[in-house]
Amino acid sequence: MTTPPQTPGIGIIGWGTHLPDKRLTNAELTARFGIDDDWIVKRTGIRERRIAGPGETSASLAVEAGRRALEHAGLRPDQISHLILASGTPEQPSPATSAFVQRELGTTGGAHDTNAECASFAYGLVIAAGLIAIDPRPILLIGTDTHSLVVNPEDRDLSVLIGDGAGAVVLAPHDRSWLRGWDMGCDGTKTDSLKIPAGGSRLPTSETTLRNKLHYAQIKGNEIYLNAVRFTVGSLKRTLNTTGLQPTDIDHLLPHQANMRIIDSILEHSHIPPERLITNIENYGNTGAASMPIALAEALDAGHIKPGDRIMLAAFGAGMVWLTALIEWNAGQPLKQTP
Incomplete structure (x- = not known):
């Protein structure tokens, strides 16, 4: 009897980011809304953000980040078997944003979008x-x-939070999976906490939806705060239980960069030491599905992550959805790739 081949694991062999040049500082927002810098920093931890300029879109940012990740991995576009585009702000309702990105990058395999809002990358x-x-x-x-591009410029609460950007990783088969455990979920009873009401089949675009500004994002901040902390901390505990680890065994906590109040509460209730946090929210704000790969890439480039380190990813987003995943950096060896 022959032994069946072992199912290959997964590892990261390349990464890249791309951020718009345009900066939106707290000073500009204080002038617009009549608030002060200390108020913004205390509530969000953010000092500036990158904002898409003329002609910049979710796809154009993704193309540049993807190109840099491929170069870092030393792979050609035609060596990619599949492109996954994670975003809550698609290029247009149809076709999928991944098709636009595939066209520009020149990958030849399959492509699809995944929309779990700010948790899309983790999903x-x-x-x-x-x-x-x-x-x-x-x-x-x-x-x-x-x-x-989907926030009402008169909406103070969302305007101080959001930023734009893209981050990418190249994933390849390894003899041992870096993904050691994960937990994911959704509570669809919380769909009103953060939403863009119009533009889909539930509320198609019309003169009324445009007049009532229903194509802009709407948020119930307190609900988001409470549920993001509750769901994420519960998910963290389940992932730790799955892997048999304690909070102090985690070398790095990499959360979705939503706002610093949420991140601090997750740290407090999960009992992961605060010095193990990876965050860049001060410089970029909440970049949605891009926040985790951007923060990961910057931590890697700065040498903060070492072989064998355990990284806990903690994502949450509108829906409400959540996902936590434990990665062991540089676990195992990459399998040989076809030239």
Whole structure:
């Protein structure tokens, strides 16, 4: 009897980011809304954001981040078996944003979008692990968002939070999976906490929806805060239980960069030491599905993550959805790729 081949694991072999040049500082927002810088920093931890300029879209940002990730991995576009585009701000309702990105990058495999809002990148990571298990070839995963284009400029609460950007990773088969455990979920009773009401089949675009500004994002901030903390902390505990680890065993906590109040509460209730937090929200704001890959890439480039480090990803978003995942950096060896 022959032994069946082991299912390949998944690892990261390249990464890249792209951020718009345009900066939106707290000083500009204080002038617009009549608030002060200390109020913004205390509530959000943010001092400036990057905002999409003329001609910049979710797809255009994704293309640049994806190109840099491919270069870092040393792979050609035609060596990618699948492109996963993670975003809550698609290029247009149809076709999928991944098609636009695939066209510009020149990848030749499959492509699809995943929309779990700000948790889209984390969802895409787990999806990629499943795809590689049945087709052991590299995957390009890109998180990109341009929430500044769907926020009412008169909305103070969202305007101080959001930023735009893209981050990408190249995932490849390994003899041992870096993904050591994960937990995901959704509570659809919370769909009103953060939403864009119009533009879909539930409320098609019309003169009325435009007049009533129903194509802008709407948020119930306190509900988001309470549920993001509750769902994420519960998910963290379940992932730790799955892997048999304690909070102090985690070397790095990499959360969705929503706002600093939420992140601080997650740290407090999960009992992960605060010095193990990876965050860049001060410089970029909440970049949605792009926030986690951007923060990951910057931590790697700065040398903060070492081989063998355990990284806990903690994502949450509108829906409400959540996903936590434990990654062991540099676990195992990459499998040989076809030239």
